[in-house]
Amino acid sequence: MNGLRIGLFDSGVGGLTVLRRLLERHPGQPCLYLADSARVPYGGRSPLQIRSIAAEVISWLIEQRIDAVVMACNTTNALAYDVATSVANVPVYGLIDSVARTIRWQRVGVLATAATARSGAYADQIRRYRPHAQVHEQGCPQFVPMIEAGRLEDPMLRREAQRYLSPLLASRVEAVLLGCTHYPLLEPLLCELLPDSVALVDPAQALTERLDSLLGRPEVPLHLSTRPRPLDLSGCRFCVTGSPEAFARAAEPWLGTRPMVESVTLRAEARAS
Numbered sequence: 621m622n623g624l625r626i627g628l629f630d631s632g633v634g635g636l637t638v639l640r641r642l643l644e645r646h647p648g649q650p651c652l653y654l655a656d657s658a659r660v661p662y663g664g665r666s667p668l669q670i671r672s673i674a675a676e677v678i679s680w681l682i683e684q685r686i687d688a689v690v691m692a693c694n695t696t697n698a699l700a701y702d703v704a705t706s707v708a709n710v711p712v713y714g715l716i717d718s719v720a721r722t723i724r725w726q727r728v729g730v731l732a733t734a735a736t737a738r739s740g741a742y743a744d745q746i747r748r749y750r751p752h753a754q755v756h757e758q759g760c761p762q763f764v765p766m767i768e769a770g771r772l773e774d775p776m777l778r779r780e781a782q783r784y785l786s787p788l789l790a791s792r793v794e795a796v797l798l799g800c801t802h803y804p805l806l807e808p809l810l811c812e813l814l815p816d817s818v819a820l821v822d823p824a825q826a827l828t829e830r831l832d833s834l835l836g837r838p839e840v841p842l843h844l845s846t847r848p849r850p851l852d853l854s855g856c857r858f859c860v861t862g863s864p865e866a867f868a869r870a871a872e873p874w875l876g877t878r879p880m881v882e883s884v885t886l887r888a889e890a891r892a893s
């Protein structure tokens with residue numbers, strides 16, 4: 621084992637889809653996962669709020685002595701990557717740049733939070749590598765609140781998904797990127813609604829492959845899947861700013877086990893008092 625500890629953060633359970641891919645590729649890797657669930661969702665917040673949240677969350681992770689930051693949240697990645705790199709004294713890995721460099725299609729759709737879609741960050745990054753790519757970014761404000769509430773079977777979710785996919789399909793996209801880490805949890809539904817010819821891409825795969833340069837190449841190539849199966853969580857610590865019970869309950873289906881979760885307070889004023 622490389623002895624490094626990776627700090628990951630998200631507003632809630634979404635970043636677990638990144639943690640899952642990381643642990644599938646690097647079993648037993650020590651990780652600290654912070655869910656800022658007291659402030660979920662991030663996607664409806666202003667750029668200023670998102671930047672100040674990112675600074676606070678990353679400062680807290682750095683205080684916990686981690687060796688690298690994984691922004692397991694596209695919204696902060698889109699609006700505050702520069703904040704992250706200026707606050708962190710360790711390497712910072714983002715999803716957007718990681719996947720942008722692997723894009724091989726001409727017409728690409730992105731499903732994302734409203735804030736990420738508005739920022740245009742996916743289009744900007746993809747065009748750095750493919751200047752003529754057509755990128756259609758679709759904000760999906762209903763997804764995160766419904767996923768956090770565990771409403772995966774709610775018929776409204778299907779209707780919303782159809783509504784969000786329709787402009788992308790009208791633009792004849794060849795691939796749809798899951799531009800929010802909560803969305804891989806909707807993969808079965810999205811696969812059902814998309815024609816087979818449209819690729820569904822989880823940026824976490826490109827990010828975890830990029831982490832090989834820090835963590836070393838995995839000894840055994842693993843089939844990556846978002847379906848629950850036993851993961852080695854022995855080196856993981858889970859912290860939340862909201863309810864530990866609610867997070868542990870929501871995390872269980874995605875980790876295959878109910879994690880031990882600690883409650884933490886981030887706000888600078890609370891830490892000082």
Ligand code: DGL
Nearest residue numbers: 634661662663694695801
């Ligand atoms: N899962 C995060 C993302 O990738 C944040 C979603 C939210 O809190 O709105 O954007």
